[in-house]
Amino acid sequence: MPYYQEHEKFHVAVDSIIFGYDEDGRELKVLLLKRNFQPAKGEWSLMGGFLKNNEAIDTAAKRILHQLTGLSDVYMEQLYTFGELDREPGARILSVAYFALIKINASDLELVKTHGATWVPISSMPRLIFDHTAMVGRALKKLQVRARTQPIGFELLPDKFTIPQLQGLYEAIYNKTLDKRNFRRKLLSMNLLEKLEEKEKESSRKGAWYYRFEPKNYEDLLNRGFNFEL
Amino acid sequence: MPYYQEHEKFHVAVDSIIFGYDEDGRELKVLLLKRNFQPAKGEWSLMGGFLKNNEAIDTAAKRILHQLTGLSDVYMEQLYTFGELDREPGARILSVAYFALIKINASDLELVKTHGATWVPISSMPRLIFDHTAMVGRALKKLQVRARTQPIGFELLPDKFTIPQLQGLYEAIYNKTLDKRNFRRKLLSMNLLEKLEEKEKESSRKGAWYYRFEPKNYEDLLNRGFNFEL
DNA sequence: GATAAACTGTGTATAAATAACACAATCTGT
DNA sequence: ACAGATTGTGTTATTTATACACAGTTTATC
Numbered sequence: 001m002p003y004y005q006e007h008e009k010f011h012v013a014v015d016s017i018i019f020g021y022d023e024d025g026r027e028l029k030v031l032l033l034k035r036n037f038q039p040a041k042g043e044w045s046l047m048g049g050f051l052k053n054n055e056a057i058d059t060a061a062k063r064i065l066h067q068l069t070g071l072s073d074v075y076m077e078q079l080y081t082f083g084e085l086d087r088e089p090g091a092r093i094l095s096v097a098y099f100a101l102i103k104i105n106a107s108d109l110e111l112v113k114t115h116g117a118t119w120v121p122i123s124s125m126p127r128l129i130f131d132h133t134a135m136v137g138r139a140l141k142k143l144q145v146r147a148r149t150q151p152i153g154f155e156l157l158p159d160k161f162t163i164p165q166l167q168g169l170y171e172a173i174y175n176k177t178l179d180k181r182n183f184r185r186k187l188l189s190m191n192l193l194e195k196l197e198e199k200e201k202e203s204s205r206k207g208a209w210y211y212r213f214e215p216k217n218y219e220d221l222l223n224r225g226f227n228f229e230l
Numbered sequence: 231m232p233y234y235q236e237h238e239k240f241h242v243a244v245d246s247i248i249f250g251y252d253e254d255g256r257e258l259k260v261l262l263l264k265r266n267f268q269p270a271k272g273e274w275s276l277m278g279g280f281l282k283n284n285e286a287i288d289t290a291a292k293r294i295l296h297q298l299t300g301l302s303d304v305y306m307e308q309l310y311t312f313g314e315l316d317r318e319p320g321a322r323i324l325s326v327a328y329f330a331l332i333k334i335n336a337s338d339l340e341l342v343k344t345h346g347a348t349w350v351p352i353s354s355m356p357r358l359i360f361d362h363t364a365m366v367g368r369a370l371k372k373l374q375v376r377a378r379t380q381p382i383g384f385e386l387l388p389d390k391f392t393i394p395q396l397q398g399l400y401e402a403i404y405n406k407t408l409d410k411r412n413f414r415r416k417l418l419s420m421n422l423l424e425k426l427e428e429k430e431k432e433s434s435r436k437g438a439w440y441y442r443f444e445p446k447n448y449e450d451l452l453n454r455g456f457n458f459e460l
Numbered sequence: 461g462a463t464a465a466a467c468t469g470t471g472t473a474t475a476a477a478t479a480a481c482a483c484a485a486t487c488t489g490t
Numbered sequence: 491a492c493a494g495a496t497t498g499t500g501t502t503a504t505t506t507a508t509a510c511a512c513a514g515t516t517t518a519t520c
Contacts, residue, residue: 007280011239012242012324052238085285094242172343
């Protein structure tokens with residue numbers, strides 16, 4: 001018998017904190033769903049599922065996200081593994097939490113609705129089951145750290161976006177207002193954005209220029225020792 | 231049958247990257263052990279063990295650390311959960327990795343030796359089994375981030391230490407030399423240290439004043455919105 | 461057709477943090 | 491007494507962060 005067989009085995013869930021940004025409401029949102037099974041049926045929870053024997057944990061996280069949103073190729077990062085004895089009543093289940101950043105409009109909104117899922121502003125989250133509230137709190141903190149030091153904000157916006165939109169996103173993530181002159185200067189000084197010859201005219205009379213993030217520029221800069229910071 | 235019973239279960243290991251600082255050699259070290267069982271018998275690995283049914287993951291990590299070092303009340307933090315399919319040959323085992331910071335001299339060196347464990351400088355690590363090398367790499371990165379923004383360096387030094395010692399530690403963590411005037415000024419400006427009326431005379435003729443970290447000061451400052459940074 | 465309203469976009473001055481740098485002080489072993 | 495090794499101190503220049511006010515553009519409205 002192999003050396004490890006004598007030890008106990010565990011159910012392993014994968015739960016995802018799925019962040020999206022609502023450009024109109026300028027709000028950071030989380031995708032939550034109402035559980036349609038016991039325990040805690042009818043209560044709000046994160047999207048989750050169980051790890052399978054033939055898949056890596058990352059793979060499981062992607063599978064579960066795809067089930068709910070129809071999306072692949074999404075920014076996802078492992079957050080933390082929750083393993084308290086009493087985290088789920090009446091069962092010993094470990095949960096590996098991931099957080100994901102998606103563009104709300106790119107997701108399959110019908111599919112989302114089918115699962116009974118809803119985009120909820122983080123500022124007005126309902127109570128969540130088990131330790132899911134703690135998971136969201138931890139995810140938000142990590143998102144704040146990541147947003148400051150890596151160009152991941154773009155994952156939450158459409159491919160072309162305006163600088164006021166990007167600033168609104170950062171304000172939502174940090175939950176504080178930023179000076180637009182300083183924000184713009186610092187951002188543009190990094191040479192990560194390409195200005196397009198097109199204006200966004202929905203949200204202002206004057207219109208704001210569209211920009212596009214250039215991953216290639218970012219790679220080049222990284223190789224030269226550049227450190228992103230916003 | 232409960233809803234989760236239909237899903238597969240997994241062996242869950244807990245592996246720890248145990249950092250220590252060698253004041254004499256001014257080196258950051260990791261505690262490694264030679265496996266005395268299959269697979270990979272005789273090769274170097276991290277300290278690890280299996281999660282038990284009746285314990286939280288954090289508890290398991292502490293238990294395993296205690297087994298090897300005799301220490302409790304140690305700075306430990308969950309690092310990452312490794313769950314690739316092929317991370318361990320011929321077995322599907324998840325590993326929740328932790329990293330720990332300990333004062334080498336406070337540990338039970340006999341106990342460590344009994345387990346066949348050795349303190350190895352991170353600059354000259356041997357090849358480790360499985361994905362343990364990747365674990366150490368990730369732990370080192372996290373340690374560098376933590377050391378910059380939280381006063382955890384003190385976890386690696388005796389209760390009383392000199393400023394040159396502390397600087398040596400930071401130089402070992404960041405793997406670069408620091409300016410002693412700037413280091414000292416910034417450090418002391420935080421008001422986290424209490425100067426003792428005693429000098430360390432081993433490493434210099436002149437002798438260096440001992441200091442002590444004051445956790446209470448740190449708490450107070452935190453409450454006033456203070457941000458540690460070194 | 462003037463103007464009010466709402467948002468975009470720009471420049472400058474001040475304060476704070478960081479980085480660079482050189483020499484005197486102390487002690488002990490020879 | 492002096493050589494050697496390490497601790498300890500101050501100033502200046504550079505960079506980065508913060509604070510702040512007004513003009514430009516368009517359209518709906520009177």
